[in-house]
Amino acid sequence: MTRKVTANVYMTMDGRGVFPTYPGSDLPTGDPDEPDEFFRRMWTDRYDDVTTVVMGRRSFTGHERVHSLKGRKPKDPKFMFDYSRFLDRVEKVCLSRRLKKTDWENSRILQGDLGKIVTKLKSEKGGNIILEGGPRLVQEVIQRNLADDYWFLVMPVVYGRGPRYWGAMKDQTTLKLLSATPMKFGELVLHYEGVRGKPSSKRK
Numbered sequence: 001m002t003r004k005v006t007a008n009v010y011m012t013m014d015g016r017g018v019f020p021t022y023p024g025s026d027l028p029t030g031d032p033d034e035p036d037e038f039f040r041r042m043w044t045d046r047y048d049d050v051t052t053v054v055m056g057r058r059s060f061t062g063h064e065r066v067h068s069l070k071g072r073k074p075k076d077p078k079f080m081f082d083y084s085r086f087l088d089r090v091e092k093v094c095l096s097r098r099l100k101k102t103d104w105e106n107s108r109i110l111q112g113d114l115g116k117i118v119t120k121l122k123s124e125k126g127g128n129i130i131l132e133g134g135p136r137l138v139q140e141v142i143q144r145n146l147a148d149d150y151w152f153l154v155m156p157v158v159y160g161r162g163p164r165y166w167g168a169m170k171d172q173t174t175l176k177l178l179s180a181t182p183m184k185f186g187e188l189v190l191h192y193e194g195v196r197g198k199p200s201s202k203r204k
């Protein structure tokens, strides 16, 4: 079985990788112990098929600090503890030239050309793969069409600062929409797959 590669994107409408507050964002959306639509689609639904999560060094160290089981706070909802158990359990790939070792269990550090790293991971035994950012890494993934599909959480905010998902893109990237789900406070959960090869028609 080919290992599917999925990129997760969390952005404001102007493509910033931040988590701002906006009307409703600080309110629970139902049972506080149940994940909302975006979290379920990106994570909870995938615990059984994903065995590798890839992160750039800054995201990796941030996730270890906040989302590993040792970083969890007692008041955190149950589904976040499940998320931490999942993250601790899966293989984590940290991309870094600077970091030489990590104490986070089931982790390894790789460096080099991202296309070659993705090809190497796909050739290894395992389940599906999530590319979890940060924004610069995901930008390269989209630009080079390295993922099979993409989950976007688009937040209803034009933020104007913070890390960018979109910088100077060398070429067109075409995606095919698989699903679009509005959430309670105006967020959109979008699922796209990558379209490989040149687009067949041009806009006049």
Ligand SMILES: NC(=O)c1ccc[n+]([C@@H]2O[C@H](COP(=O)([O-])OP(=O)(O)OC[C@H]3O[C@@H](n4cnc5c(N)ncnc54)[C@H](OP(=O)(O)O)[C@@H]3O)[C@@H](O)[C@H]2O)c1
Pocket (backbone or CB within 6 Å): 010, 017, 018, 055, 056, 057, 058, 059, 060, 062, 095, 096, 097, 098, 099, 110, 111, 112, 113, 114, 132, 133, 134, 135, 136, 137, 163
């Ligand atoms: N999912 C998420 O984690 C997420 C989502 C939304 C927003 N954010 C925010 O985004 C920020 C972090 O994102 P970011 O894009 O700035 O950083 P990042 O992708 O997490 O980390 C960048 C680092 O990854 C390493 N790297 C990337 N590609 C590499 C390669 N091919 N080979 C070797 N090393 C490679 C380099 O580390 P070295 O310097 O060690 O070489 C680089 O400095 C944070 O502010 C975070 O809050 C994160």
